Amino acid sequence: MARELNIAVVGATGAVGAAMLSILAERGFADATIHALASERSLGKTVDFGQRSLAVDVLDDFDFETVDFALFSAGANTSLQHVPRASAAGCIVIDNTSAFRLDEEIPLVVPEVNGDLLEDVPAGAVISNPNCSTIQMLMAIAPIHAIAGIDRINVATYQSVSGAGQKGMEELAQQTMARLSFKDVEPSAFAQPIAFNAIPVIDTMQDNEYTREEMKLHWETRKILRDERIGVNATAVRVPVFFGHSEAVHLETREDVGMDEVRAALSRAPGLELVGDEDPANQVTAVTHAAGKDAVYVSRLRRDHSHPRGINLWVVGDNVRKGAALNAVQIMEAVALTKKMSLET
Numbered sequence: 001m002a003r004e005l006n007i008a009v010v011g012a013t014g015a016v017g018a019a020m021l022s023i024l025a026e027r028g029f030a031d032a033t034i035h036a037l038a039s040e041r042s043l044g045k046t047v048d049f050g051q052r053s054l055a056v057d058v059l060d061d062f063d064f065e066t067v068d069f070a071l072f073s074a075g076a077n078t079s080l081q082h083v084p085r086a087s088a089a090g091c092i093v094i095d096n097t098s099a100f101r102l103d104e105e106i107p108l109v110v111p112e113v114n115g116d117l118l119e120d121v122p123a124g125a126v127i128s129n130p131n132c133s134t135i136q137m138l139m140a141i142a143p144i145h146a147i148a149g150i151d152r153i154n155v156a157t158y159q160s161v162s163g164a165g166q167k168g169m170e171e172l173a174q175q176t177m178a179r180l181s182f183k184d185v186e187p188s189a190f191a192q193p194i195a196f197n198a199i200p201v202i203d204t205m206q207d208n209e210y211t212r213e214e215m216k217l218h219w220e221t222r223k224i225l226r227d228e229r230i231g232v233n234a235t236a237v238r239v240p241v242f243f244g245h246s247e248a249v250h251l252e253t254r255e256d257v258g259m260d261e262v263r264a265a266l267s268r269a270p271g272l273e274l275v276g277d278e279d280p281a282n283q284v285t286a287v288t289h290a291a292g293k294d295a296v297y298v299s300r301l302r303r304d305h306s307h308p309r310g311i312n313l314w315v316v317g318d319n320v321r322k323g324a325a326l327n328a329v330q331i332m333e334a335v336a337l338t339k340k341m342s343l344e345t
């Protein structure tokens with residue numbers, strides 16, 4: 001009988017780490033050996049894992065020798081420092097940070113889109129999990145790219161504060177309470193007040209006047225679709241929503257394609273739910289559809305009246321689940337299956 005998987009979750013006390021643990025428990029890994037790792041600030045803490053409570057271990061002192069898979073979500077600097085030694089120990093690393101995403105040697109994977117890269121993954125391999133905004137956009141546009149090609153994409157994102165981790169969620173809660181009590185707020189996790197506001201800057205500014213978050217959509221889309229001809233023109237905006245990113249996507253296909261064909265392609269795409277209802281009350285939103293769910297949802301699908309090959313769509317997804325933790329766990333499951341490692345616990 002195949003032995004059970006041995007899994008390390010790095011960043012287990014954070015928002016994504018907690019989601020990784022609950023998704024692992026939900027998806028049948030409840031009896032697996034799980035190492036919950038964080039910084040020494042978390043020494044003495046415990047985290048929930050299904051019905052169990054796990055003591056948090058310190059990453060700096062942890063030996064990856066016995067570990068099959070390490071899921072990293074503790075920031076790019078932590079990954080740059082510790083992923084090489086986990087990999088050298090033979091552990092397969094799935095890294096949720098931006099540290100290695102654009103490295104040519106390292107696959108950047110959304111399993112529903114380019115899961116073919118997960119065959120024959122060797123021991124010690126590193127696989128990158130894309131940015132949350134990229135994952136949900138790719139889930140929605142890859143089926144269109146497959147039938148008609150895509151020339152360019154204009155996208156505006158409306159990104160929830162959980163994308164900035166626990167501190168982002170605490171800041172929105174505190175500022176909301178302060179504002180409702182007519183008190184001033186002091187921004188800290190975000191550069192400007194987030195409660196009752198929309199901030200058009202996520203991540204650092206680049207020399208080309210885009211933010212890094214916006215350029216990630218461009219760079220990562222090209223890499224995942226293996227298509228250097230696509231251009232992505234993004235504006236990434238932080239909004240006062242706790243869970244779930246929304247995206248207004250405007251794209252131009254390379255070839256002519258009818259909307260019926262587009263609708264059919266989206267309807268059969270795995271992990272994607274197309275809601276074609278015209279009732280305003282039934283449009284998909286981050287809060288009513290995406291938060292806490294695994295699927296990515298699309299509505300407002302329509303022809304761009306200003307361009308013969310233009311298509312508009314509205315895409316929502318849970319940034320912490322499919323945008324991060326779930327995608328990482330799906331990558332792990334796919335690799336374990338192709339390597340015939342035990343998925344039964």
Ligand code: A2P
Pocket residue numbers: 010011012013014015016017037038039040041042059060073074075078164165166167
């Ligand atoms: P800790 O709680 O010990 O600081 P979030 O993005 O939700 O804020 O979570 C970040 C996660 O990354 C937390 O689990 C945090 O652990 C972890 N982390 C941050 N820096 C390090 C580090 N240097 N070593 C290990 N874990 C880290």
